Amino acid sequence: MTSTVTDLTARRADFPLLRREIDGKRIVYLDSANSSQKPESVIEAMADFARTSYAPINRSAYRLAAEATDAYEAARSKVARFVNAPADDEVVFTKNATESLNLVAKAWGGAHLRAGDVVVLTHMEHHANIVPWHQLAAERGIVLRWIPLTDHGELDLTDLDELLDGAKVFSFTAMSNVLGTITPVRLLVDAAHRAGALAVVDACQYVPHNPTDIQAWDADFVAFSSHKMCGPSGIGLLWGRACLLDETPPFLGGGNMISDVRLDGFTPAPVPAKFEAGTPPIIEAAGLGAAIDYLDGIGMVDLRRHEMELTEYALSTLQQRFGDDIRIHGPRNVEVRGGVISFEFRDIHPHDVSQVLDGDNVCVRAGHHCAKPLMRILGVAATVRASLYLYNDTADVDALADALDRAGDFFSI
Amino acid sequence: MPGLEDLYREIILDHYRTPRNRGELPTPPARLAVGHNPLCGDEVTVYVDVEDGTVRDVKVAGQGCSISQSSASMMTQAVIGKRVGEVQSVVRRFKAMLSIDERPGSPGDPATDGADGADDTGSVKGDGSELGELEALRGVVKFPVRIKCATLAWNTLVEALDAPRDPA
Ligand SMILES: Cc1ncc(COP(=O)(O)O)c(C=O)c1O
Numbered sequence: 001m002t003s004t005v006t007d008l009t010a011r012r013a014d015f016p017l018l019r020r021e022i023d024g025k026r027i028v029y030l031d032s033a034n035s036s037q038k039p040e041s042v043i044e045a046m047a048d049f050a051r052t053s054y055a056p057i058n059r060s061a062y063r064l065a066a067e068a069t070d071a072y073e074a075a076r077s078k079v080a081r082f083v084n085a086p087a088d089d090e091v092v093f094t095k096n097a098t099e100s101l102n103l104v105a106k107a108w109g110g111a112h113l114r115a116g117d118v119v120v121l122t123h124m125e126h127h128a129n130i131v132p133w134h135q136l137a138a139e140r141g142i143v144l145r146w147i148p149l150t151d152h153g154e155l156d157l158t159d160l161d162e163l164l165d166g167a168k169v170f171s172f173t174a175m176s177n178v179l180g181t182i183t184p185v186r187l188l189v190d191a192a193h194r195a196g197a198l199a200v201v202d203a204c205q206y207v208p209h210n211p212t213d214i215q216a217w218d219a220d221f222v223a224f225s226s227h228k229m230c231g232p233s234g235i236g237l238l239w240g241r242a243c244l245l246d247e248t249p250p251f252l253g254g255g256n257m258i259s260d261v262r263l264d265g266f267t268p269a270p271v272p273a274k275f276e277a278g279t280p281p282i283i284e285a286a287g288l289g290a291a292i293d294y295l296d297g298i299g300m301v302d303l304r305r306h307e308m309e310l311t312e313y314a315l316s317t318l319q320q321r322f323g324d325d326i327r328i329h330g331p332r333n334v335e336v337r338g339g340v341i342s343f344e345f346r347d348i349h350p351h352d353v354s355q356v357l358d359g360d361n362v363c364v365r366a367g368h369h370c371a372k373p374l375m376r377i378l379g380v381a382a383t384v385r386a387s388l389y390l391y392n393d394t395a396d397v398d399a400l401a402d403a404l405d406r407a408g409d410f411f412s413i
Numbered sequence: 414m415p416g417l418e419d420l421y422r423e424i425i426l427d428h429y430r431t432p433r434n435r436g437e438l439p440t441p442p443a444r445l446a447v448g449h450n451p452l453c454g455d456e457v458t459v460y461v462d463v464e465d466g467t468v469r470d471v472k473v474a475g476q477g478c479s480i481s482q483s484s485a486s487m488m489t490q491a492v493i494g495k496r497v498g499e500v501q502s503v504v505r506r507f508k509a510m511l512s513i514d515e516r517p518g519s520p521g522d523p524a525t526d527g528a529d530g531a532d533d534t535g536s537v538k539g540d541g542s543e544l545g546e547l548e549a550l551r552g553v554v555k556f557p558v559r560i561k562c563a564t565l566a567w568n569t570l571v572e573a574l575d576a577p578r579d580p581a
């Protein structure tokens with residue numbers, strides 16, 4: 001392998017969990033598309049914050065509370081810089097990306113969409129970018145249209161303009177959590193805007209693995225989550241254009257999100273507090289800030305290069321070793337795919353494959369990956385999914401292949 | 414970790430490779446229910462034909478892993494020809510073997526409804542007596558995530574028995 005793949009392998013040591021052994025064997029963690037592991041620096045930052053600086057934010061006059069508030073807002077600035085958002089206040093902290101997408105569909109959509117309005121999605125969306133729109137369809141009769149896929153697992157853009165014609169929203173993934181496909185975000189945003197539709201980007205899988213420039217995308221809303229990018233679970237992100245966030249009513253009501261409450265009503269706080277009802281994930285924000293520092297330390301350009309090389313290695317290794325016994329979904333060209341590799345192996349059920357793999361500490365996800373419509377289109381009930389991140393190396397890929405060999409042996413005859 | 418052999422007993426692999434009573438039954442007279450395992454996307458349809466309180470025939474369609482498919486296959490053999498009351502008792506004993514608490518109203522037990530006869534008081538935890546071949550699935554207990562696979566067809570059978578005769 002080329003030097004970059006080996007360069008990042010030292011990073012594995014930054015992740016305490018990956019030093020753990022089960023049954024005397026190393027852990028081969030190939031489920032980062034689901035959720036990533038956390039480096040020591042993130043774990044430490046959270047513990048340290050809790051030990052020395054924790055206090056409720058935005059509520060009290062004592063210095064400790066002011067410090068905690070500053071730390072929380074510092075994390076917001078880091079996120080804004082990390083994705084090149086034009087302003088810190090356009091970054092909203094949520095619980096996870098699912099809540100971010102629900103906020104867009106239910107709060108913005110709830111206020112602006114009427115019966116018969118068209119929302120366009122794609123066939124490769126995660127349930128988080130389908131179900132909220134289904135709910136809105138059931139509630140008020142919006143109409144869903146779908147961008148189909150090509151045989152290679154990319155978006156089929158043949159009828160893009162027709163499908164977007166008259167649409168109010170186009171909500172799509174920047175990178176599929178099943179196929180690994182990276183979509184042409186800027187082109188899709190432009191098409192949405194030509195049609196007069198808002199462009200909502202589910203960047204959950206994209207942001208942790210690629211340099212992200214929200215302004216270059218020209219999108220209107222972008223959702224992503226901390227737990228997939230080395231940060232803690234419990235905190236998600238929504239970026240929205242200031243003018244859109246302003247015209248979006250609050251999603252949840254309660255403390256922190258108001259500027260005034262009277263017996264006869266309330267006045268919401270300005271953005272972003274308007275969308276951060278209740279005590280927010282304060283310790284998690286500190287952890288997310290540390291995760292961004294960690295990723296910045298590596299450099300997203302290098303990280304992406306590492307993953308491209310490793311994905312290439314994985315695709316060719318699996319193909320060479322298993323030939324027709326393996327059916328890998330998604331584009332073959334690593335320029336347009338990330339390190340998410342979904343496959344079927346022989347005719348062994350994914351659940352059984354992953355059971356055998358687990359015996360070798362190879363952690364993969366087997367199932368529908370929260371993308372059942374896509375599964376149906378692929379004609380499968382489930383796939384095995386191995387997903388790569390910065391801490392994976394060629395040894396992990398080889399371990400996957402070796403474990404697949406064992407699964408094949410076990411279920412043969 | 415318990416060995417794979419604890420889970421994948423030979424008899425299980427045999428039922429997986431050569432499932433018994435696969436297919437469909439005309440509805441009516443048979444009834445059907447569809448079960449999903451939300452974890453892995455597996456889907457089974459269980460057809461059951463009951464005449465005069467006796468299960469005349471059961472067929473299973475759909476797809477799933479070796480555990481869910483073999484469990485479904487063994488289930489069909491265990492219940493065809495039995496009275497509905499006996500079937501319910503087999504279901505209870507099977508689930509008890511998998512450490513699933515069958516007391517009415519216990520959490521996480523969707524199949525309790527309607528499965529309780531007057532003789533059914535309390536659980537029969539761990540008791541797998543007279544389950545025959547089904548005992549091969551006992552090893553699933555050591556792999557908790559797979560328990561749902563093993564019980565999928567069973568819960569679906571219970572639903573099918575409760576289903577109206579003519580699913581319009
Ligand atoms: C493409 C995509 N969208 C949305 C989500 C939901 O993210 P979260 O778990 O942060 O709610 C995921 C993660 O599972 C995902 O992969």
